[in-house]
Amino acid sequence: GDSVTQMEGPVTLSEEAFLTINCTYTATGYPSLFWYVQYPGEGLQLLLKATKADDKGSNKGFEATYRKETTSFHLEKGSVQVSDSAVYFCALSDPGGRRALTFGSGTRLQVQP
Amino acid sequence: EAEVAQSPRYKITEKSQAVAFWCDPISGHATLYWYRQILGQGPELLVQFQDESVVDDSQLPKDRFTAERLNGVDSTLKIQPAELGDSAMYLCASSPSGGQGEAFFGQGTRLTVV
Numbered sequence: 001g002d003s004v005t006q007m008e009g010p011v012t013l014s015e016e017a018f019l020t021i022n023c024t025y026t027a028t029g030y031p032s033l034f035w036y037v038q039y040p041g042e043g044l045q046l047l048l049k050a051t052k053a054d055d056k057g058s059n060k061g062f063e064a065t066y067r068k069e070t071t072s073f074h075l076e077k078g079s080v081q082v083s084d085s086a087v088y089f090c091a092l093s094d095p096g097g098r099r100a101l102t103f104g105s106g107t108r109l110q111v112q113p
Numbered sequence: 114e115a116e117v118a119q120s121p122r123y124k125i126t127e128k129s130q131a132v133a134f135w136c137d138p139i140s141g142h143a144t145l146y147w148y149r150q151i152l153g154q155g156p157e158l159l160v161q162f163q164d165e166s167v168v169d170d171s172q173l174p175k176d177r178f179t180a181e182r183l184n185g186v187d188s189t190l191k192i193q194p195a196e197l198g199d200s201a202m203y204l205c206a207s208s209p210s211g212g213q214g215e216a217f218f219g220q221g222t223r224l225t226v227v
Binding site: 004031032034035036039041042043044046051054068077088089091093095099100102103104105106 | 117119139144153154155156157161168169171177179182204206208214215216217218219223
C-alpha cells in the first residue's frame with residue numbers, strides 16, 4: 001500500500017539557518033503530495049501541496065518540489081524563525097483511489113534564538 | 114475563514130465508559146474523515162464518509178467504535194467501552210469535491226482514558 005517516510009527528529013536549528021526535512025513516498029499511480037504543520041495541542045494546518053511531477057509548492061517561505069524520479073518531496077526554507085518550531089508531516093493522497101491522506105510519522109523542528 | 118469545528122477539545126474518561134466526539138465540517142464539503150493520532154506519530158485514518166455513506170472504515174475497531182453522519186453534514190464518533198489504549202488525539206477533517214486530496218482539519222479532541 002501507499003506509505004510515506006520522513007527523516008526522524010528532532011531537528012534543532014538556530015534562527016536564520018537553512019532547513020531541509022526529507023520525505024520519500026511509495027505509491028501506485030500518481031499521488032498528490034502535501035506538507036502539513038502541527039503546533040502543540042492543535043490540529044494540522046495545510047502548509048503546501050503539489051499535484052504532479054516537477055510542481056513546486058510554496059507558502060510562507062517554505063518550498064517543496066515533487067520529484068517523481070526519486071519519489072521525494074523534501075521541505076525547505078531558507079531562513080527559519082523561532083515561530084517555525086512545530087511538527088511537520090509529509091502526506092500523500094491518491095486521486096485515483098480513496099483519496100484519504102496517508103501521513104508520515106512527523107518531524108519535530110526546534111528553532112533556537 | 115471557514116473551519117472544521119470539533120468538540121469537546123479535551124475529554125478525560127474512565128476505562129469501560131462510553132465517550133463521544135462531534136465534528137462539523139466546512140460547509141459544502143461532502144467528504145469527512147476521522148483520524149486518530151497517537152502521541153509522537155502521524156494521524157491514521159479511522160473512517161471516511163462521502164455524504165452520509167461510509168467509504169472506508171477498514172481501520173475502525175468496530176467492536177467498540179461507531180461513526181455516524183446521518184444527515185450528511187456533521188458527524189459523531191463514539192467509543193464504548195473506552196480502553197486505556199484509546200488515549201490519543203482524535204482529528205476530524207473535511208475535503209471539498211473536486212479537490213486534489215487536501216483535507217482541512219479541526220483542532221482535535223484530546224482523549225485521556227484513566
